[in-house]
Amino acid sequence: MKKVTHLSFKHSKTLSQLFWKWFWLTFLVVSLAYAWYSFYVPSNDVAWDNRITSTEMLTKQTNKNTLLFFTTDWCVPCRIMKRNVFADKAVMQRVNKEVTPVMVDINNPNTKELVTHYQIGATPTTILVDTEGTVLDYAVGKIEKKKFLEMLNNLNTIK
Known part of the structure; x- marks a missing residue:
């Protein structure tokens, strides 16, 4: 019985590690996508005038x-x-x-x-x-x- 418990514990530890690896990888990808979304601004053809100061x-x-x-x-x-x-x-x-x-x-x-x-x-x-x-x-x-x-x-x- 001890071998089964030991294998079960080892198996759950591996699943836990796999979960956290995928979690952090997903978190990184989502964070990078959000950063790109937040800072990306395409060029536009609006004739902005930024010389007017008063x-x-x-x-x-x-x-x-x-x-x-x-x-x-x-x-x-x-x-x-x-x-x-x-x-x-x-x-x-x-x-x-x-x-x-x-x-x-x-x-x-x-x-x-x-x-x-x-x-x-x-x-x-x-x-x-x-x-x-x-x-x-x-x-x-x-x-x-x-x-x-x-x-x-x-x-x-x-x-």
Whole structure:
């Protein structure tokens, strides 16, 4: 009987080791996939202007409404939004046609006036402003494509 118990214990130890090897391997693969998902941002054809650093420059830039997208390098929800919203062909076409898109890096010391003026406390923050710099619509946090398109649609009813 002792041999059976000993073999049974050895067999369960091997199963336990095999389980944990597969567990950690799966954990590693899932973690790497999530990291890639969080940081991968495909290129897009949105004509972002990142040179606008003040409200004065903003109002003199164009006669179209302006999309202000407040972001930063370390913002994972910003990257996901860039990938899921702004990389979409329909969104790219509408943004380039209907508004002047401005990407504002909140960590850039030159953009402090815009960040302060619009009271940005979190990223991503998406703001639509008119030619005078008045806020027409805004969203704080990551938004999906549908919500973003609703914001653009609302611009047409405000005019």
